[in-house]
């Protein structure tokens with residue numbers, strides 16, 4: 001299936017300049033853009049099936065919380081998620097939202113595309129990403145819990161705002177933290193390098209699946225060896 005066919009282009013016309021401007025202004029104001037129903041509902045079953053199958057080969061990372069992660073190099077050539085990630089049409093659309101003329105896929109053979117699958121009791125601690133932008137695609141929600149909590153643009157290249165960051169990690173400053181609605185089929189664009197985020201503990205017997213598509217403003221960027229080891233249990237061969 002062509003990647004474009006997965007997307008509800010009636011609701012989200014990818015080439016519409018008025019839509020680009022609207023989403024761009026939301027991103028400028030809020031540093032996060034949430035696009036509910038980005039994936040056509042009839043294709044969600046196939047995407048969840050793919051996630052379920054891939055989860056079987058995931059690495060269980062237990063360093064900053066607990067999460068099962070499938071690395072980019074584990075997605076087969078026929079994967080729908082890989083097809084979506086490698087399709088320029090999506091990258092260009094994301095670039096329009098971000099106001100970036102040129103965007104690059106993350107050059108990290110493990111981190112460029114991930115599937116994150118979380119089961120009862122799993123959670124993901126507060127962290128920043130090592131790439132500029134992450135696009136999350138919500139595939140399946142847990143019965144309860146599994147909230148994506150985000151303190152948008154809490155630090156910048158000039159100011160690490162460490163006291164506030166530490167306070168949020170200690171459960172303070174809840175007014176700076178927003179829960180983003182990640183219903184299945186939602187695409188969310190945010191800048192994980194500057195936004196502190198976490199996933200609250202999963203409750204219930206339904207697995208939470210999210211695909212994470214990473215982009216950067218510079219070519220050839222990668223995460224460091226330490227992150228690779230903790231997140232994937234290995235470094236690329």
Ligand SMILES: O=C(O)CCC(=O)C(=O)O
Nearest residue numbers: 116136148197199210212
């Ligand atoms: O699962 C999510 O919604 C976010 C995951 C995340 O931030 C990560 O894996 O680094």
